[in-house]
Amino acid sequence: MPELTTRIGDLTMRSPVMLASGTVGYGPEYEGVIDFGATGAIVTKTITVEPREGNAPPRLVETPGGLLNAIGLENVGLERFLAEKLPEAAPLPVPIVASVAGTGAGQFAQLAAAVGERDEVAAIELNISCPNVERPRNPVWSDPVAVGEIVSAAREATGKTLSLKLSPNTSDILSVAEAAERAGADALTVANTLPGMRIDIERRRPALGNVTGGLSGRALMPVNLALVWKVAEHVSIPVIGSGGIGDTGDALEFLAAGAVAVQVGTALFATPEAPSEIADGLRNYMEENGFASIDELVGMAREERRTCAETA
Amino acid sequence: MSPTSYLFTFEAGPEFPTPRPGQFVNVAVADDLTLRRPFSFAGIPAPGRFDLLVEMRGKGTRALAEKPIGSAVGVLGPLGNEFTLPGADSVSLLVGGGIGVAGLRLLAQELRRGYHRIHALVGARTSPGLLHHVLPSPTGDGEVLIEVATDDGSEGFHGTVAGLLERVLNELDAPARVYCCGPPAMIAATADITAKRGVPCEALLEEMMACGVGACRGCVVATRSGYKSVCSDGPVFDTNELVLEELVRA
Structure with a gap:
């Protein structure tokens, strides 16, 4: 029987299929719908220090093969997350990764310390890449110096496993990845959504209340796959693939590119069964092709890995 | 049901919880669409079955309409909350605009079974879009009354269904509870009219x-x-x- 266990820092997961931040709420919303038992971990909605109302509606518009969202990091804030949401999510049979976003290194440290000291939190994802909140012209996700400061501050604040969620919307993702690794990140989540928009011609205005939103879903998959390929080669910390993963084939491609785990998000909306189907699919693939562990799949399409397999 | 709307019956099986009026179901209408489509339950023809009344409006609804009879379709539900049922002495005013009638049909059926007085007001832009005929039939004793309104005056009251509601409320001699479903402008107008008169109103x-x-x-x-x-x-x-x-x- 092939072994689906995979590891990110101190977090050992029974399956490499995680659920992406923003799509599963705080977890309990999906109880009875998603099979959490077949899931490696859930990543919560991003928590900010203060509660956020989020953007004016409409917040969603479907696109060919994808979805644009402009939720705007609506969340209950750190205090209510710790007091209510975390205890409610704790009984779910799945590790919880808390996603957090601050306005700067100080807030990231505050958030990482606060969620990091809770036993219910298995790991922390630092979200520096939401495209839907106010930002300066030079977004933090493109700034290796700022990213290094954020990761260092969070690193000092907690001993819990830290993954940094990168943005695909940058010309030099490798410098950012490098800065995060140097500053002590345990893993990188590659990657968030790409900015985009639609216009409602009938009403002659942008389809989203926020004008632009983040593109997710199948249309994003090849973009983020290419980023995983690049980043995985460049850093020695584990990479978690994210972006339009909807079935076993997609998950295999991300693993083959060098990801040690994958996050499923938008696919849950049409197919809440996707995480368990992908876990089953991976197991079948491994059985049929003689793989014993997820480690053997990671990077299997990379030349160094292929050469190694051929000479063995 | 109208030139652009269809009534679908789904066989959900005995395990499917009985939907309440106001609740909806998310339907996986097509493999190539990112999102499911939400539809109000529009009837329970038999235990384990439900009706959806769907207007062909976009890719999703068209994909559903094109499915052969007997197709297996993924559904998630019943979802959401439900309408507050009226007190025994009040008249239920059901205000539906266009395909919004779909959201009131299960409520109308349930109220009818409980022998509540129903006064349904159904609006559409033009006569062919009216969907009043999907509601329980009017009765001779006035327990079920149906009136229609069209924007162009091609049938019934000439004007919006909210305008018709205003007239009905002015003439009504009993306490009322309003239930509405339809385009945002219609809901806003209905909310205004009921708020001024202190009549309880719920919108789907x-x-x-x-x-x-x-x-x-x-x-x-x-x-x-x-x-x-x-x-x-x-x-x-x-x-x-x-x-x-x-x-x-x-």
């Missing part, structure tokens, strides 16, 4: 949805206590809670 809202269970916060509506999810806090809202300007603007 429609919104683009992703998760359907309150997780993604994609389908929010502005209320006096902040944004609420149409899928999990609603889809039924007390209209006094809604921020009407934002409802119409969005």
Whole structure:
């Protein structure tokens, strides 16, 4: 029987299929719908220090093969997350990764310390890449110096496993990845959504209340796959693939590119069964092709890995 | 049911919970669409079955209409909250605009079974769009009354269904409870009219949805206590809670 266990820092997961931040709420919303038992971990909605109302509606518009969202990091804030949401999510049979976003290194440290000291939190994802909140012209996700400061501050604040969620919307993702690794990140989540928009011609205005939103879903998959390929080669910390993963084939491609785990998000909306189907699919693939562990799949399409397999 | 709408019956099986009036179901209408489509339950023809009344409007609804009879379709539900049923002595005014009648049909059937007085007001732009015939038939004793309104005056009251509601409320001699479903402007007008008279009113809202269970916060509506999810806090809202300007603007 092939072994689906995979590891990110101190977090050992029974399956490499995680659920992406923003799509599963705080977890309990999906109880009875998603099979959490077949899931490696859930990543919560991003928590900010203060509660956020989020953007004016409409917040969603479907696109060919994808979805644009402009939720705007609506969340209950750190205090209510710790007091209510975390205890409610704790009984779910799945590790919880808390996603957090601050306005700067100080807030990231505050958030990482606060969620990091809770036993219910298995790991922390630092979200520096939401495209839907106010930002300066030079977004933090493109700034290796700022990213290094954020990761260092969070690193000092907690001993819990830290993954940094990168943005695909940058010309030099490798410098950012490098800065995060140097500053002590345990893993990188590659990657968030790409900015985009639609216009409602009938009403002659942008389809989203926020004008632009983040593109997710199948249309994003090849973009983020290419980023995983690049980043995985460049850093020695584990990479978690994210972006339009909807079935076993997609998950295999991300693993083959060098990801040690994958996050499923938008696919849950049409197919809440996707995480368990992908876990089953991976197991079948491994059985049929003689793989014993997820480690053997990671990077299997990379030349160094292929050469190694051929000479063995 | 009208030139652009269809009634579908789904065989959901005995395990499917019995839907309540106001609740909805998310339907996986096509493999190539990112999102499921939410539809109000529009009837329970037999235990384990439900009806959906669907207007062909876009890719999703068209994909559903094109499915051969007997197709297997993934559904998630029943989802959402439900209408507050009326007191025994009040008249239920059901105000439906266009395909909004779909959201009131199960309620009308349930009220009818409980021998409540129903006065349905059904509006559409033009006569062929009227869907009053999907509601329980009018009775001779006045227990079920149906009136129609068309924007162009081609049938019934000449004007909006909210205008018709105003006239009906002015003439009504019993306590009333209003239930409405339809375009945002119609809901806002209905909310205004009922608020002025102190008549309780609930609206069933429609919104683009992703998760359907309150997780993604994609389908929010502005209320006096902040944004609420149409899928999990609603889809039924007390209209006094809604921020009407934002409802119409969005």
